[in-house]
Amino acid sequence: MSGFMEVVISLLIIIGAIFTLLGSLSLLKLPDFFMRLHGPTKASTLGTGAILVASALYFSLTKGEISVHEILITVFLFITAPVSAYMLAKAALHLKLKQQAQTQGQTLSQQEGEG
Amino acid sequence: MFKKLIPHPILSVMLIIIWLLLNNDFSVGQMVLGAILGVVIPIITTGFWPDQVDAQKPWLWVKFFGVVIYDIIAANILVARWILGRSQTLRPAFMELTIELTSPLAISILASTISLTPGTVSCSLSADKRRLLIHSLHVENISIALVQMHERYQKPLLEMIK
DSSP states (O other): OOHHHHHHHHHHHHHHHHHHHHHHHHHHHOSSHHHHTHIIIIIHHHHHHHHHHHHHHHHHHHHSSOOOHHHHHHHHHHHHHHHHHHHHHHHHHHHTOOOOTTOBOHHHHHHHHHO | OHHHHOSOHHHHHHHHHHHHHHHTOOOHHHHHHHHHHHHHHHHHTGGGOOSOOOBOOHHHHHHHHHHHHHHHHHHHHHHHHHHHSOGGGOOOEEEEEEOOOOSHHHHHHHHHHHHHSTTEEEEEEOTTSSEEEEEESSOSOHHHHHHHHIIIIIHHHHHHBO
8 A cells, every 4th residue: 555545544543533522512502402413413424434435445445345235334324314314303403492582493393292 | 127227327326425425435245235225226216206306407406506615614613703793682583485496406505505504594494495494693684695505506406406
């Protein structure tokens, strides 16, 4: 494996780690439940994606045979993450969890919680 | 005859691809095994697939996929900036997107795409499947955001799945 590819793979892993960290950080930092929901659905998809690309590259180059089952992990992740976010949001609407005061369109969420 | 043997061609092709990816092995033996699974599984599970998926215009699918991948990367960088910034300055919002799609598959693709892209999570679909409630982490102008979502995701989906 050439030095150049080593740098590319290392960068991908570091980018992935940073985005995953940010995703977790948002759980700590953002003020209400609906806002915290954004962290795990997004910041983590790119984070995991970058790490998986790095993994595919590394194993393809070191073993000499193409490694692509990482694509499948990405696909499953992209299918399941929105579904779990939807379930959590729906439950939160029914329980009428507290929202930030500056949230726009709060009446919409109240109607939905009653329906 | 062909319709009886392969009731869901797209599902069969997907199963073969997933089988090959799972095994990480593209030898002829695995392809034959994948093809057998691709034929048998749809026949066994045919009761779970009442509607035939009518996907149209393959190049539109490729374009849609590219747009979504680009948006996911852009959204991640944007959301990362919002998370690091002062959370008091964020303007979160609930908004309602009018759904023009009718196929359940198209609606779930739309809702998933919205969840994966720019600072939005789809929260609730109304019982009549006409309105989708979306929560956004930060939005300046709700009507512009809704028009953008319609233009970017709903319009191509209307043509992709009939």
